[in-house]
Amino acid sequence: MTKEGLVLSGVGGRYHLLCEGETVVASLRGRVKDRSKLKVLVGDRVTVSMQEDGGATIEGVLPRRSLLKRRSPGGGRGVRAVAANLDQVVAVGAVQRPDWDSFLMDRFLVVAEANQLSALIVANKSDLAGDSAALLEPYKRAGYQTLATSTINGEGIAALREKLAGHVSLFTGPTGAGKSSLLNAIQPGLSLRTGEVSRRAGAGRHTTVSAEMHALTGGGFLVDTPGLRDIGLWGVAPEEVADAFPEFRVYAGKCKFDNCRHVEEPKCAVKAATEGGEIAIARLESYRRLLLEAHEAARPWR
Ligand SMILES: Nc1nc2c(ncn2[C@@H]2O[C@H](COP(=O)(O)OP(=O)(O)OP(=O)(O)O)[C@@H](O)[C@H]2O)c(=O)[nH]1
Ligand SMILES: [Mg+2]
Ligand SMILES: [Zn+2]
Known part of the structure; x- marks a missing residue:
């Protein structure tokens, strides 16, 4: 008997699927496993054959409507697909512990854009000393949806829950920013493991170790992911x-040169907008660093 399933997680060749309202553990059919190109990702819709003995085997992956890809960790050259069929990325940073890193945030946003996914920017731990509004301001100015949240005093949690309802959202951000804590706050009963920042910082460990999808009561899904120290751009041409x-x-479109890179060209409208305060300086700086990086990556290395 063949059924359709939704991949909630996959670790060591064991996949947890949501199949007609029930959680099923499945493995990959050998044939599928051999075709190294075919990867089964969290968020994938798959066809599953159910055996008499209760075992389940993934037979194939149904067409995807979106795919989040990034470069392999550690500056590797391979591509790493993270999840499929997402609607949006929730990029989480902490106001403090760990410190807000705007360059890392900008990298997350470029990866989301490059994958045609909309992004929501969250400044978590707003209960700690620090100005979440100031951190979010450049993004608000850029037209992004932004939210300050705290899982300690509940600020922004209801607003965040509202933005997630009915959508498939992937949480990303540095380790310790509070992604799993936010999921727990949004969906009571999840009881995801969360970690002590101080303890983990020494050990260099992540509390969440693989992407996991969770159903939201009332519709929609949340994908928790391990924190990233860094994220590589993938397939973004300079x-x-x-x-x-x-x-x-x-x-x-208003720069003097049609092909202006907004680096050192004269009469650059983007640079002028930065000087006039319409665009945040930090964003232009992130752009320039990422442009260099895209040039590096575009260099042939085969
Ligand atoms: N003060 C404060 N601490 C928080 C808040 N949210 C989470 N924390 C704490 O931050 C630490 C890390 O939280 P996690 O939810 O494990 O962080 P994570 O982003 O899931 O981390 P990884 O799974 O390693 O990527 C835990 O000690 C949480 O209790 C918050 O809003 N305010
Ligand atoms: Mg986590
Ligand atoms: Zn320009």
Whole structure:
């Protein structure tokens, strides 16, 4: 008997699927496993054959409507697909512990844009000393949806839950930012493991170790992921980097040169907008660093 399932997690060749309202553990059919190109990802819709003995085997992957890809960790050259069929990325940073890292945030956003996924930016731990509004301001100015949250005093949790309802959302951000804590706050009863920042910082460990999808009461799904120290751009050509900064778009057409890279060209409208305060300086700096990186990556290494 063949059924359709939704992949909730997959570790060591064992996949947890949601199949007609029930959780089923399945393995990959040998044939599927051999075809190394075919990867089964969290969020994938798959066809599963159910055996008499209760075993289940994934037979194939149904077409995806979106795919989140990034470069392999450690500056590797391979591509790493993270999850399929997402609607949005929730990029979480902490106001403090660990410190807010705007360059890392900008990298997450470029990866989301490059994968055609909308992004919501969350400054968590707003209960700690620090100005979450100031951290979020450049993103608000850029047209992103932003939220300050705290799993300690509940700030922003109801608003976040509202933005997630009915959608498939993937949480990303540095380790210790509070992604799993936010999922626990949004969906009571989840009881995901969360970690002590101080303890983990020494050991260099992540509390969440693989991507896991969880159903939201009332519709929608949340994907928790392990924190990233860094995220590599994948498949972003140098000329596409500027497009991944939404606030540049209105100015980009007004530069003196049609092919202006907004680096050191004269009469650059993006640079002027930065000087005029319409675009945050930190965002232009992130853009320039990412542009260099995209050039590096585009260099042939085969
Ligand atoms: N003060 C404060 N601490 C928080 C908040 N949210 C989470 N924490 C704490 O931050 C630490 C890390 O939280 P996690 O939810 O494990 O962080 P994570 O982003 O899932 O980390 P990884 O799974 O390693 O990527 C835990 O000690 C939480 O209790 C918050 O809003 N305020
Ligand atoms: Mg976690
Ligand atoms: Zn320009």
